[in-house]
Amino acid sequence: MFDIIGDIHGQAAKLKRLLVKLGYKKTSSGFAHHKYKAIFVGDLVDRGPYQLETLTIVKEMVDNQNAYIVMGNHEFNAIGWQTENECQAGTFLRKHNHIHHKQHKVFLTQIGENSQQHQYWINWFKSLPLFLDLEKIRIIHACWDSDIIQQVLPYLDDNYCLKEQYIQQAFNPASALFNYCETLLKGKEIVLPDGIYYHDKEGTQRHKSRIKWWLKQAHTFNELCLIPDDEKIPALEQQVNLHLETYQEQKPVFFGHYWLTGKPIIQTRKIACVDYSAAIESGKLVAYRWQGEAILTNEHFIY
Secondary structure (H helix, E strand, C coil): EEEHHHHHHHHHHHHEEEEEEECEEECEEEEECCCCCEEECCCCCCCCCCCHHHHHHHHHHHHHCCCCCCHHHHHHHHHHHHHCCCCCCCCCCCCCCCCCCCHHHHHHHCCCCCHHHHHHHHHHHHCEEEEEEEEEEEEEECCCHHHHHHHHHHCCCCCCCCCCCHHHHHHCCCCHHHHHHHHHHHCCECCCCCCCCCCCCCCCCCCEECCCCCCCCEHHHHEECCCCHCCHHHHHHHHHEEECCCCCCCCCECCCCCCCCCCCCCCCEEEECEEECCCCCEEEEEEECCCCCCCCCCCEEEE
């Protein structure tokens, strides 16, 4: 039985409060529960004020077999920021531009950019699996697509971690692996109609939008797209009538990534998001306490 915990983004105080509420006790080997193990859906870093403490708490739990974790897009991005591009000397797999630096600045400050500690955590990020396919549940950061899961397997080791020799490919937009990682770690997107855009939570203008990949059907762009409520666009009420390839398998899937708000609820009887914007002060750090059920229930969210 597991507690699946959403994106933490350096909010160590929220993490400690949630673990205590869930019944975990602080021991000499980190937080532990007599009955449950935690599963973290990734995005431990960036944005929040206590990123190193968050990393330390989670890694200690993982090392002592009191938790599992999958890679988030922010851990993936951190690898790209620190890894030189073999095809272009003097550059890195993730561009060191203003937007990326702004997003990653707190982590770099706390960790000490280019320090031994920085490389230590990058090496740990590289050891994180892209997903977990356990006996009765599945965990991924952003989107479970069974076809892509099958296609990405040759690039992974037996623990579903990206093999070192494929990291360069994973950041190359011309490679198939880049597209696989984009979907699994960042979710599916759709291009908005010509001339339509919105601003994300960091103020960046977006002409593409993440979509609610768990829907069976969407009738309008506003229904399909994950756009902040204060950015809803009347023009996006136009019809799309998309039929989506919704997850149809028996194992429940848990994921984070989407900055949901309000009271936590399941997306379908088999799909649940546990990211409720913990990175902002008013956001919730959410866990789903999975007790073996094949059909998910709203009653098992704890936050």
